[in-house]
Amino acid sequence: MLRIMPLALLTTLLVGVPVYWAFPEGLGIWRSAAIVSGWLGSGLLLANLLCMIREPWLAKWLGSLERMYGWHHWFGLAAYIVILCHPLALALDAWAEQPALAWAVLAPWQQSWPGWLGWLALLCLMAGMSSALASRTPYSTWRRLHWLLAAAIILAVAHLFVLGLDFPLLWSPLLAIGFILWRVVRADYGLAATPFVVSEVRSPARDIVEVQLAPLSRALDARPGQFVLAAFHDGPNFRGCHEFHPFTISALGALGELSLGIKALGDCTQHLQSLEPGVTASIQGPFGDFLSGQAAGRSLWIAGGIGITPFLARLRAGPPTSPVHLVYLYRGEQDAAYLHELRSFAQSGEHFSLTAGESGSKAPAFSDLIPATPELPGTNCYLCGPPGLVAAAVHYLLAQGVPGGQIHFERFDFR
Ligand SMILES: Cc1cc2nc3c(=O)[nH]c(=O)nc-3n(C[C@H](O)[C@H](O)[C@H](O)COP(=O)(O)OP(=O)(O)OC[C@H]3O[C@@H](n4cnc5c(N)ncnc54)[C@H](O)[C@@H]3O)c2cc1C
Structure with missing residues (x-):
């Protein structure tokens, strides 16, 4: 229960503050529902984006990276459902005035920029969500389709700007862009990573290499049971695939060396079987708490x-x-x-x-x-x-x- 508190508190702030500021007064019930669902959905999207930021200190504070990814999915799904209610509530509001107007609200070709941007955001969200929920999609395709969700958020932010935002609400879309940039620059492009170099490679079994990595700047404060995200770069005779993959630490050395046992399970891990000493690597982490706080007894x-x-x-x-x-x-x-x-x-x-x-x-x-x-x-x-x-x-x-x-x-x- 205590572990969920920081995330519950942050989510309440991210969702509650914009809804409170934007809460309509003196408007019809459907118009009010449209405004509230729009801001509720964007608050949930903010919480969703927060949960995809990959920083060891944040993962520790919010429970674990796996727990964050779990919440990332649930917030995304909740935001998607709430945001779908936004155009429907707008149409119901128009219907109350005149039924023909309801259709005009839902027909993108009868709109101008704010409507087009809103519709485009919704379409990207729908396409992105369908692919995110398809568990059988290959990992690399799944990742590429995830960019549709980032596009949906950027279009939704543009939709809000074109509509004209009150100053106190400006922080919400800016925070969304900030969270996306944080994830992309620090995690995906590796700004948060620490440089290491492969110092030893051996093969303990078929299709498995164990790679020892020595720190080039600082050692990581890691424990047995934790995992890191590793991206391997170029070496004397090796061309790196540069993308980050999670691997559990298999040994920790006295001078900050860490070893990873890598099994060939797909394209990148197959390629990593030919790793050689001298290849540089970027390491993010450590993450996870498996085996930590192992209870006494059997x-x-x-x-x-x-x-x-x-x-x-x-x-x-x-x-x-x-x-x-x-x-x-x-x-x-x-x-x-x-x-x-x-x-x-x-x-x-x-x-x-x-x-x-x-x-x-x-x-x-x-x-x-x-x-x-x-x-x-x-x-x-x-x-x-x-x-x-x-x-x-x-x-x-x-x-x-x-x-x-x-x-x-x-x-x-x-x-
Ligand atoms: C917490 C954790 C610890 C792991 N520890 C080890 C380990 O010690 N040794 C080991 O050999 N393997 C480990 N893995 C699995 C390893 O990360 C995948 O085998 C590897 O990423 C596959 O990449 P690929 O491109 O070769 O294969 P792909 O065919 O692209 O992927 C095969 C499967 O690996 C998973 N995967 C691929 N890329 C990623 C990614 N960037 N992030 C998360 N999952 C991904 C997906 O489930 C995918 O379906 C671990 C995975 C996790 C989540």
């Missing part, structure tokens, strides 16, 4: 494939101080990254034990891997891996009586 870690990275970083930082059992699943023998290292941790660490095995491409039989002992419901469970595996493991643990609050997982696929 823990169960479940890792699928490259989802081993946060657990590896934790083990590499030192032996656990309370009992931990790791269940590590991989498709086939050639995919068993870091297995030797994990086995040596299990042999030397008094509190650490390991069950590792091939699971092929199907969900494993959890009842064999994680016996339903009397201790299981009191165990803190941490899961990281492909969404299907995580969902199946959560289902099994809940069925064994592990409370939902004791199950923590890291998703490698949030948008």
